Amino acid sequence: MSTKEVLLQQALILFRREGYDATGVQKVADAAGVGKPTLYHYFGNKRGLLNAVLTTNLESFWTEFDAATAYNHEIVKTLESIARVYFDLAKRNPEFYAWFSTMVVTPNEGDIHDEVAPLYERQLNALMEVFLAASKDHGNMKGRHQRYAYSFLGVINSSVQAYLSGLIKLTDREAFDICHQFMYGIFS
Amino acid sequence: MSTKEVLLQQALILFRREGYDATGVQKVADAAGVGKPTLYHYFGNKRGLLNAVLTTNLESFWTEFDAATAYNHEIVKTLESIARVYFDLAKRNPEFYAWFSTMVVTPNEGDIHDEVAPLYERQLNALMEVFLAASKDHGNMKGRHQRYAYSFLGVINSSVQAYLSGLIKLTDREAFDICHQFMYGIFS
DNA sequence: AACTCGTTATACCGATTGGTATAATAAATG
DNA sequence: CATTTATTATACCAATCGGTATAACGAGTT
Numbered sequence: 001m002s003t004k005e006v007l008l009q010q011a012l013i014l015f016r017r018e019g020y021d022a023t024g025v026q027k028v029a030d031a032a033g034v035g036k037p038t039l040y041h042y043f044g045n046k047r048g049l050l051n052a053v054l055t056t057n058l059e060s061f062w063t064e065f066d067a068a069t070a071y072n073h074e075i076v077k078t079l080e081s082i083a084r085v086y087f088d089l090a091k092r093n094p095e096f097y098a099w100f101s102t103m104v105v106t107p108n109e110g111d112i113h114d115e116v117a118p119l120y121e122r123q124l125n126a127l128m129e130v131f132l133a134a135s136k137d138h139g140n141m142k143g144r145h146q147r148y149a150y151s152f153l154g155v156i157n158s159s160v161q162a163y164l165s166g167l168i169k170l171t172d173r174e175a176f177d178i179c180h181q182f183m184y185g186i187f188s
Numbered sequence: 189m190s191t192k193e194v195l196l197q198q199a200l201i202l203f204r205r206e207g208y209d210a211t212g213v214q215k216v217a218d219a220a221g222v223g224k225p226t227l228y229h230y231f232g233n234k235r236g237l238l239n240a241v242l243t244t245n246l247e248s249f250w251t252e253f254d255a256a257t258a259y260n261h262e263i264v265k266t267l268e269s270i271a272r273v274y275f276d277l278a279k280r281n282p283e284f285y286a287w288f289s290t291m292v293v294t295p296n297e298g299d300i301h302d303e304v305a306p307l308y309e310r311q312l313n314a315l316m317e318v319f320l321a322a323s324k325d326h327g328n329m330k331g332r333h334q335r336y337a338y339s340f341l342g343v344i345n346s347s348v349q350a351y352l353s354g355l356i357k358l359t360d361r362e363a364f365d366i367c368h369q370f371m372y373g374i375f376s
Numbered sequence: 377a378a379c380t381c382g383t384t385a386t387a388c389c390g391a392t393t394g395g396t397a398t399a400a401t402a403a404a405t406g
Numbered sequence: 407c408a409t410t411t412a413t414t415a416t417a418c419c420a421a422t423c424g425g426t427a428t429a430a431c432g433a434g435t436t
Binding site: 016017018019021098101105107108109146147151154155158159161162167181184 | 286287294334343345372
């Protein structure tokens with residue numbers, strides 16, 4: 001593994017365990033077994049490191065996410081695909097998911113908000129598009145697409161949190177269940 | 189307002205806006221218009237300040253919470269009461285709720301985790317008790333009380349997040365809706 | 377062999393961190 | 407009025423913060 005990859009790996013571990021603000025650049029460099037200027041050579045500054053951690057760990061997620069959010073006139077199946085994308089990320093990279101999912105709801109100012117907010121909005125906007133497109137097929141969800149996007153993400157996160165706590169497994173059945181339960185609340 | 193109250197108020201604002209770790213004790217003292225030793229006189233150390241912010245802002249919440257979690261053989265009504273307790277806190281003290289709700293899911297080490305974890309567990313345990321008691325009346329929720337406690341909190345938080353974002357209002361009707369939708373998923 | 381280029385280390389910068397020793401002040405009590 | 411007691415400020419501590427100037431290092435290239 002290259003020095004750069006080791007730095008990214010250790011940064012993620014420390015950011016998750018102690019928080020971004022509480023993690024000094026020195027500590028990351030020490031954990032990676034290199035000097036501080038090496039870190040600055042690769043990432044420019046602390047925020048660059050944060051950005052790199054986010055980008056690398058979300059690379060394949062975005063690919064799957066963009067594919068899943070292409071609405072195909074079957075809202076429930078579309079939501080199931082989306083849920084599975086999140087489940088996959090959680091299973092493939094639980095350390096990162098646990099960290100990222102807490103940051104998207106953190107209203108702090110500073111580096112974290114500036115870097116994470118656009119990533120969250122991109123998810124929210126794509127989900128809103130899905131519900132907006134679906135509302136042309138189903139008349140029952142007038143103007144609530146924004147609220148649906150919010151709470152659907154909440155439902156997914158709730159399952160993943162249970163998974164990360166060892167309570168459940170993230171099966172296709174689980175994705176099926178939460179999507180059906182979610183849509184029931186809208187249509188009924 | 190006493191000096192102590194001003195310190196608690198400013199600490200909450202800064203903790204929420206910039207995060208606990210990123211907020212220096214000096215900044216809190218400056219914001220309150222007093223010297224640093226004044227802060228240490230009242231709270232001992234930074235963690236004592238954190239503890240005091242949590243305790244004071246949750247004082248009336250716990251009273252209402254303990255009353256609401258007394259299961260009375262009507263699971264839906266009990267859940268509604270609980271939801272309203274959270275809604276009340278969010279409406280009465282949105283600044284605090286926005287801060288606290290992000291911390292309970294943050295798996296960091298350090299002061300925040302040590303102070304917040306027991307508060308979260310107390311909520312979780314009380315909710316588990318509710319579902320456990322209810323499972324004696326309803327046979328359909330065998331051994332899943334822990335998972336229900338998790339996801340019920342998730343549902344509530346999802347509503348409150350939507351409220352804090354200006355999307356919805358936290359009415360009694362909203363509490364009714366989410367509890368019914370939640371229980372449907374369990375019984376069906 | 378000379379040279380370049382990407383990578384890394386030593387040592388340092390000013391600013392800020394959490395925390396404190398000392399003492400001046402204010403109010404309350406005798 | 408004198409004394410205590412609670413409250414506040416000035417000034418400081420070692421440690422760490424994010425960030426950098428300088429240069430040594432090894433691998434290729436010419």
